[in-house]
Amino acid sequence: MDKINKIYQGLKSFIQIFIIKYEYENRGMLKKMRIDSRLNMDIDDEKWCELFLYKSCFNYCAKFVLLRYLEDYGLSYEKMNSKGLKKWGNFVKNISEKLNLLYVIVIKDLQADENNKIRKIFKKSDYDVFEIDEELAKVMSEHLSPIDFSSLKKKDMVLLFRRIYSLEQREEMKLDEFYKDAPALSYILELEKAEELL
Numbered sequence: 001m002d003k004i005n006k007i008y009q010g011l012k013s014f015i016q017i018f019i020i021k022y023e024y025e026n027r028g029m030l031k032k033m034r035i036d037s038r039l040n041m042d043i044d045d046e047k048w049c050e051l052f053l054y055k056s057c058f059n060y061c062a063k064f065v066l067l068r069y070l071e072d073y074g075l076s077y078e079k080m081n082s083k084g085l086k087k088w089g090n091f092v093k094n095i096s097e098k099l100n101l102l103y104v105i106v107i108k109d110l111q112a113d114e115n116n117k118i119r120k121i122f123k124k125s126d127y128d129v130f131e132i133d134e135e136l137a138k139v140m141s142e143h144l145s146p147i148d149f150s151s152l153k154k155k156d157m158v159l160l161f162r163r164i165y166s167l168e169q170r171e172e173m174k175l176d177e178f179y180k181d182a183p184a185l186s187y188i189l190e191l192e193k194a195e196e197l198l
Helices: 002-022 027-037 045-072 082-091 099-111 116-121 134-144 154-164 167-173 183-189
Strands: none
Touching: 002 045, 002 134, 002 154, 027 045, 045 099, 045 116, 045 134, 045 154, 045 183, 082 099, 099 116, 099 134, 116 183, 154 183
16 A cells, blocks of 8 residues: 555656646647547537646556556566666666656557557557656656556556546546547556456
């Protein structure tokens, strides 16, 4: 339980920074996406942009938790855990602090993974319009890289995301019905019905 709380605290910090950073970013692009898609047109512009922002943020949280689980469980190469960060620091001297570049590499690797399920979880979506910059990558790695995710079970992931995206928020925001699919977030939210984690 302590591990879940540590992960939650790290994600909470990420969410706070992400929402403040991108609250008014890309508004023109989001409004164009709304008009082009003709999806959820019953929601006013401001609310639509807010829901998109939160869905994007929660999708990034899901991606990061799942990629860390894959690394620590031995299903992908270590890049964003403590060992991976140490290798990154030794490999690239001048840009070792630019963890956002490492994050991009990790995601590209997972999008090309031989496992179709992993590729689907990490596939590019409209919610990637907000980027993981240096600040956000640093927050994620500082809080989550030292934690070993390999012992997480399906129920732990479900519990963690119930804290991040509470049942009350789910009732109010209905992000699963909003706009298009956010692959990593959808995977996490469907875990309750799944038999196993990955």
